Amino acid sequence: MTEPRDYEPLDPSLSSYHHAVWTLSVDGELRGHVACVVSEMMFPRRAPWLWFLVVWIDGRREFPFEDYGSGWYTLREIDAGFLDYHLPSVTAERRFLWRRIRVDQHGAPQKFELEKLSASVARRRWEELGLSDDQF
Structure with missing residues (x-):
């Protein structure tokens, strides 16, 4: 069965998602946090736009x-x-033609x-994680 194309958020105003923070856990073990800001798209005019940022337990x-x-x-x-996501990203060095890229x-x-x-608690965690709106 496929999911419906449209979805009505639990908070239709989306205000409860702005500066919200969730813990990310696997089998009860804390792995990190995901934070959210709510902004607006330019087109369609004033449409809500959510941005998320994952911060791992080690700060990456x-x-x-x-x-x-x-x-x-x-x-x-x-x-x-x-949240279906992925484990922490790693930086690898690759060769592209004659250059090394990361x-x-x-x-x-x-x-x-x-x-x-x-x-x-989210406000305190926002500060502890060093988050600001311009990082999203």
Whole structure:
């Protein structure tokens, strides 16, 4: 069975997702956090645009990734209490013609359990992780 194309978030206003933080765990073991900001797209005008950033327990960060309606594919997972993502990325050196380049390679796929932190704990965690809106 395929998932429906459209999804209605648990919080249709999306305000509870702005500056939200969830723990990422596997079998109860904390692996990191995922944080979110809500912004707006330029087109379609003022459409909500969610950005997520994964910060691993050792402080390494993945590149931010986005989600938007009407499908809200990442948000529907988060609302269901999990995130299909990958283990930490590693930087590898490759040769391209005569040059050496560095590329990030995703770790193995992993289904993480999520737990949303309360607003007050999320604010503290936001600071502890050194997050700012311009990183998304």
